[in-house]
Amino acid sequence: MTHKEDLSDINKLISDIKQKKLITSYEIALKTEEIVEALISKRNWKHADELMDLIKLCIKFCTECLPQEATATNIMRHILKVIREEFEVVSKKKTEIQSLHQLVTANPNDVLDYTTPLKDLKMSLLDHLSEYKVELETSTDNIATQAAEHIHTNEIILTVGKSNLVEKFLKNAAKKRSINVIVLEQAPLYQGHEMAARLAKANIQTTIIPDSAVFAMMSRVNKVIIGTHTVLANGGLRAASGVHSIALAAKRYSVPVMVLSHMYKFSPIYSASHKQEAFNVMASPANVLPYSSGPILNKVQVLNPVFDYVPPELVTLFISHQGGNAPSYVYRLLSELYHQDDYYL
Structure with missing residues (x-):
């Protein structure tokens, strides 16, 4: 998979923003989420680290082409955090309740190995992004209320x-x-x-x-x-x-x-x-x-x-x-x- 193929959808997004086909921040946010969701579901990435590198590449490219447009890069940055969190959950590194002993004895230098393949990670991410898309769609109503x-x-x-x-x-x-x-x-x-x-x-x-x-x-x-x-x-x-x-x-x-x-x-x-x-x-x-x-x-x-x-x-x-x-x-x-x-x- 080449970088050119990786950036094709982002390049289309940038073109649509420059040509005013996408005008509002809401439209840009939804389109960006759809692009990243498609990237996660259709691209053949092997582990979380490879997926995050791909999204970071998209962020850098988008920042270079549209330095004043923050919405698209913000959506992708948030999804990077989602990937990190879902990786912890799927790899069972993160529990809902930690004992006091675990908190005291935890090594702050422990670093998650995002190159570890996890077969359930893709499905977990897509479920989370489905909820995130609903959050984007209902945001205006929730503010207005x-x-x-x-x-x-x-x-x-x-x-x-x-x-x-x-x-x-x-x-x-x-x-x-x-x-x-x-x-x-x-x-x-x-x-x-x-x-x-x-x-x-x-x-x-x-x-x-x-x-x-x-x-x-x-x-x-x-x-x-x-x-x-x-x-x-x-x-x-x-x-x-x-x-x-x-x-x-x-x-x-x-x-x-x-x-x-x-x-x-x-x-x-x-x-x-x-x-x-x-x-x-x-x-x-x-x-x-x-x-x-x-x-x-x-x-x-x-x-x-x-x-x-x-x-x-x-x-x-x-x-x-x-x-x-x-x-x-x-x-x-x-x-x-x-x-x-x-x-x-």
Whole structure:
């Protein structure tokens, strides 16, 4: 089996992301899980170590081609941890209850030999991934059902742009609470207009405002509820461009900022503020200054960044399907999602 054959499905995934055939993080997460599940079931790997090396190769390739897209690599990192755990279970190295004597006398230097062939490992992994896929599919609903716990009657909620998760969260809150929503239009794509229309169609009192009015409106807001592209290891965000200014305004008026995020958006990588070319993406300047502007284009450099970095001190709470957690707790969530040996590959 050649490396080219190993990476064919991942190469297709990368191509689909670049060509916008897969747009949302949810679509990317499901597709990645399906690819790895197919790799486990169809490829003729002999032991866990060989399988993990293959997945690590996919992670490295995906990182090189899409350094700003963390969802696919996060899914694969989590599956690496699943392989390690299932290997321990199948090899009977791990018991549900350990005696005090076993805990005291255990040798910390004992290392599992992942090159040991285990005939039941494949079936065990596929069963686990089947459950994991259900978790991915129900994650949005599980987050949305928590809306009534965080939003109270007659509160004014501010959000930005368009997010399917935030939309469902607010609609779920509106079933039990009377709320008002302010939507920032998020120039230059103005996706906030579509978001506002969807909320208004659900009979939610909605107001859309330009991005420049956020500071003036923030004094009237009770909560800021947003989505994010990636949650970084320090509790910071790689969020849509413009979110940083919103978070700063919220901080000035002591308005809590709540971030809705699926667990697969939590990434072990840190902010690379000194390497903005790796952190950010520059979109076409045509959205900011159209080509019809003529000769002026020869004299103006137009930057259209896709992402903002939002430091953890500007975030109040992360809401995932596991509940709410402060930014300082992100390190603990990462240890549950990924094995420390797989943070940097």
